[in-house]
Amino acid sequence: MTETDRTTALDLQVVEPLPEDTQRYFDICEEKLGMVPNVLKAYAHDVDKLNAFTAIYNDLMLAESGLSKLEREMIAVVVSSINRCWYCQVAHGAAVRQLSGEPALGEAMVMNWRAAPLDARQTAMLAFAEKITKASSEIVEADRAALREAGFSDRDIWDIANVAGFFNMTNRVASATGMRPNPEYHAQAR
């Protein structure tokens, strides 16, 4: 594997051959997305780690929730923007553009979420995600009350906290390992 084929700055090899289930998952990615996201290849040096990652990712971003998939992706990008994670801003910025059909919304989540024309619900949601990212130790009951006032249920609050928390993990893993986003994302949904 040449330097430029690597998905991170670490010398870790994808296991060969991949277990059948994993290969099938990667094939579906290729088919549906036109690529295997590099984060999956990065984790694929250890199939248990890959499976643990995809399980939590898929539950958070795709399972039933009071938050729409777009809202979850908006949280993802706002958190990744605060943490200035190259990989996650590229990949999830594309997702916001795609799910919303509004390229400028994806840009605003990356550049400054306060510049986007958001309603009160989304503003409350992103303000909470921001506080989770920058000052989680200062969260008090009043912060949760503000979300309930904006119409969120306690289960929704759980989901906001977990999505925001998750990207605070992946942002750091990606930055610490020098993870590189697939170049295909840049031109998507512009």
Next chain:
Amino acid sequence: MTETDRTTALDLQVVEPLPEDTQRYFDICEEKLGMVPNVLKAYAHDVDKLNAFTAIYNDLMLAESGLSKLEREMIAVVVSSINRCWYCQVAHGAAVRQLSGEPALGEAMVMNWRAAPLDARQTAMLAFAEKITKASSEIVEADRAALREAGFSDRDIWDIANVAGFFNMTNRVASATGMRPNPEYHAQAR
């Protein structure tokens, strides 16, 4: 469930009855730890979320790694200290005291890791975990090179990044949801 029985500030109920596997897992916790850690009860309002959490947790903290279990717990506490997460400092501070047999080491990880008498390897590891937590976007190749110089393999660097990343997630989930540690931890291994 009265207010004081809750494990978080959110009104989310443990599913009843728990699936057989989960119940068995909780029973083992009771047997081995004398309690079910509240974080598990907090996630148990949704079994898929609980399973995803325990899978990634167990892989990171208990699976084979070039990092000892104590080292992984030291990272956990240092990250949780920077983020000032009440739950995680209490629970993992106890783990460091227990695994090391040195109560003062657990205290130092909570209070100021630079005060602990660490060797060059552990200093490099915790300095990297600190940078991951506070300034991950500024990590460059020189930071990874410093770890290699201190004797860590690329796989070890992956593990440090993922353990540090994980507690940056759980710290925020715990703080955002007002998660309460089991009181048993405080007196353990003093």
Next chain:
Amino acid sequence: MTETDRTTALDLQVVEPLPEDTQRYFDICEEKLGMVPNVLKAYAHDVDKLNAFTAIYNDLMLAESGLSKLEREMIAVVVSSINRCWYCQVAHGAAVRQLSGEPALGEAMVMNWRAAPLDARQTAMLAFAEKITKASSEIVEADRAALREAGFSDRDIWDIANVAGFFNMTNRVASATGMRPNPEYHAQAR
């Protein structure tokens, strides 16, 4: 002028009619860029202010310099990213994509300049622009010496300082007045 026609959040009207010279300048913009950048309309409530702004802007970004136009735009975007200025990241991000022919480079300047594959000269230049933006009071002779070592002349250092300084001004003016970028920028040079 309806709310949505405004270029800022302030109720300030473009002078009517514009002086001949200004009208001609705006016509050239339309012809060459397909639009009049909103920043010019924003300043056009007072022609003296507009002229002072365009004079300093054109001198800094277009006049002879040891820095290429692309390098000056890279500084512009890095500074605007640190300050999270919506207007300037949008407009000058497009300029970097266009001048470099590399959409990903424009994205990297916005998202995290350290993720871009830069040579030593550009790295030194952007590190200095970052320090100018975040901690100018801590700049000492050693910082200037590092630029000279990277091949910059004293005049080049003057230019880096002034371009970085200028965007620290415009970022704040744009954010404080709620300046809105022309929507055309988003899709340019993707």
Next chain:
Amino acid sequence: MTETDRTTALDLQVVEPLPEDTQRYFDICEEKLGMVPNVLKAYAHDVDKLNAFTAIYNDLMLAESGLSKLEREMIAVVVSSINRCWYCQVAHGAAVRQLSGEPALGEAMVMNWRAAPLDARQTAMLAFAEKITKASSEIVEADRAALREAGFSDRDIWDIANVAGFFNMTNRVASATGMRPNPEYHAQAR
């Protein structure tokens, strides 16, 4: 030119001879201020740059405005104090002392503007200048509304933003180039 004659840490020479207009401007400075401010000599290595600088400076600080000249100088010093710019605190601190006739007011703008006995209008103005300097990306409509409530027009808000923005530029240029204030300022209007 010996080291001590330099007005910055950069080796840039004043053009010789100066164009007639510039020489006349410098002569007027000598006559009215007893000196040519070093910032003008620093820019005078390139007459176009000097002219662009003086045009924007004179428009902002001396032209008609709803803000008094003293108020503009107060903004200048507060911004320069936050950025800890040696040149601008010295030169504009003197201006506040002179224009107000209150030496202690100039000192308070340098040391901690909250210590000065200000009315509601000035407090709102300086609080906005502070936010522009420290956290411009977090400015929202409520911040502008607070200024309107304190009696400022939208044009006044434009002027506050531009004066505060300007000193965020010059502070950085001065610090990055090691600009030295004329020693005469220190004893003025004490």
Next chain:
Amino acid sequence: MTETDRTTALDLQVVEPLPEDTQRYFDICEEKLGMVPNVLKAYAHDVDKLNAFTAIYNDLMLAESGLSKLEREMIAVVVSSINRCWYCQVAHGAAVRQLSGEPALGEAMVMNWRAAPLDARQTAMLAFAEKITKASSEIVEADRAALREAGFSDRDIWDIANVAGFFNMTNRVASATGMRPNPEYHAQAR
């Protein structure tokens, strides 16, 4: 004196013999606390400095005050936690555990005071101590008014300010000199 006998990282010797009064004071410490706190030995290289330190310490922490001794120790630990002072968190964390009879309260002061179940008075007191520690220059009359509203007299406010101020001194002295807490503290009142 071997390295491990030192109470700081500095090579400073306790005066020998100690003046009679000092020796008696140390003897009382041994008798009542089972040890001479290392901070006293650290200062004992100069008896005037030791006396000045103990005079201000005893006045602040033990003299008559509207604040209980426990409240003063809570302020001590919260300030020391923000400053991450190893010595003071260890020593005064033990004092909070002892005076309150609640080990978890001492832990919460160290780890995150917002996690403790405090009444309105104590919350106001610790919020003020936190602002004194992190942003004293932004304290305005409204902050003092909030304390009066929570039931504190002006003399109480003086005492909060002075206790919080004092630990901002000792934290820095301890950290700057590498002061080491007596190991006995760790197990006390668990």
Next chain:
Amino acid sequence: MTETDRTTALDLQVVEPLPEDTQRYFDICEEKLGMVPNVLKAYAHDVDKLNAFTAIYNDLMLAESGLSKLEREMIAVVVSSINRCWYCQVAHGAAVRQLSGEPALGEAMVMNWRAAPLDARQTAMLAFAEKITKASSEIVEADRAALREAGFSDRDIWDIANVAGFFNMTNRVASATGMRPNPEYHAQAR
């Protein structure tokens, strides 16, 4: 006592009559300084507190030390500038001007100590005082080693730490209580 006679924002009265020793001390101040510094009047609502304060102050700033009185005042002003304490910058800024005979040096300590022409010893001393003030928990042996290399003894390091620590206390007490400097300071030694 009218509002304007107060030395702080708190309603605390100077004890009447003052004990003889205190009155004599105040008389000496009047005679030698032309005023009683307001900090002394502020503490004089409780003579024990005043005595404890003056004892530690006089020991630190006036007793024998490897640091000159000017150097101790330079530390005082640099610390007070970082903390933006109005009272201490005014009072100790005057002291630096007076002791050094260089008004510009006092200004530089207030505005940005890096702008002053300092030798290696003073630079090391002030860099350490700055770190003590801003990031004391990150001080490690290398920081102390740098001071020894610059010619300081371990006793000198003790003194730097204690002077810097002391002003981190008084800055906070002064700001928290709204302490007002005597107006005489402003014009002194200009």
